[in-house]
Amino acid sequence: NAGVTQTPKFQVLKTGQSMTLQCAQDMNHEYMSWYRQDPGMGLRLIHYSVGAGITDQGEVPNGYNVSRSTTEDFPLRLLSAAPSQTSVYFCASSSAEGQGAGYTFGSGTRLTVV
Amino acid sequence: QKEVEQDPGPLSVPEGAIVSLNCTYSNSAFQYFMWYRQYSRKGPELLMYTYSSGNKEDGRFTAQVDKSSKYISLFIRDSQPSDSATYLCAMRVPNQGGKLIFGQGTELSVKP
Numbered sequence: 001n002a003g004v005t006q007t008p009k010f011q012v013l014k015t016g017q018s019m020t021l022q023c024a025q026d027m028n029h030e031y032m033s034w035y036r037q038d039p040g041m042g043l044r045l046i047h048y049s050v051g052a053g054i055t056d057q058g059e060v061p062n063g064y065n066v067s068r069s070t071t072e073d074f075p076l077r078l079l080s081a082a083p084s085q086t087s088v089y090f091c092a093s094s095s096a097e098g099q100g101a102g103y104t105f106g107s108g109t110r111l112t113v114v
Numbered sequence: 115q116k117e118v119e120q121d122p123g124p125l126s127v128p129e130g131a132i133v134s135l136n137c138t139y140s141n142s143a144f145q146y147f148m149w150y151r152q153y154s155r156k157g158p159e160l161l162m163y164t165y166s167s168g169n170k171e172d173g174r175f176t177a178q179v180d181k182s183s184k185y186i187s188l189f190i191r192d193s194q195p196s197d198s199a200t201y202l203c204a205m206r207v208p209n210q211g212g213k214l215i216f217g218q219g220t221e222l223s224v225k226p
Contacts, residue, residue, distance in 0.1 A: 004157075031211060031212040033212070033213070035216075040122070040218070041218075042216045042218040043202065043204075043214075043216040045215075048211050048212070048213060049211070050211040050212070058213065090157055090158070092214075094212050096212070102148060102160040102163045103148075103160070103214060104160070105158045105159065106157055107156060107157045108156075108157050
């Protein structure tokens with residue numbers, strides 16, 4: 001049981017480049033989310049999804065796109081990387097409310113934009 | 115004002131001490147309360163989960179929720195060096211797709 005798998009683990013981008021952070025879960029969870037973690041800022045929600053085909057914005061969505069074509073996958077796209085997007089990105093998944101509230105997190109992607 | 119407030123520490127205690135970690139929140143609609151532990155350069159892992167008010171115990175860990183005061187706590191008994199990590203409180207936003215609001219995290223160091 002792999003849980004939540006994120007790839008890549010590390011990435012360096014140049015300003016203006018685009019890339020996709022991959023996230024996959026094998027727990028048949030309905031809910032998936034992307035967070036970024038910055039020193040002194042805690043974990044902030046970027047985008048989230050309650051099921052295939054349904055996504056919504058979180059607290060800091062600008063500069064990021066998501067899609068959810070399957071239950072298992074929830075990729076995060078950086079459209080035109082900026083130094084302000086240097087961060088650690090975590091993907092997480094959870095069953096729906098009332099079925100256990102805890103989110104399972106992936107191990108993270110460390111992104112540096114130069 | 116942030117929805118969830120948590121003292122970032124750092125907090126340093128000797129091995130065997132009782133540790134108390136706390137968060138306050140402003141949204142009375144929160145029902146699900148969680149504590150996550152995050153080791154350096156790792157993802158957060160769920161430690162304790164509580165629904166509504168009350169206490170929950172799991173081994174050396176006890177989570178308390180006081181909804182009347184909008185205050186949650188995590189107690190660690192007989193703390194060990196392996197408990198050294200950052201502890202994050204989190205609350206699930208009702209009817210919003212399972213959104214979590216996190217505290218800033220408290221960095222704990224347990225000295226042998």
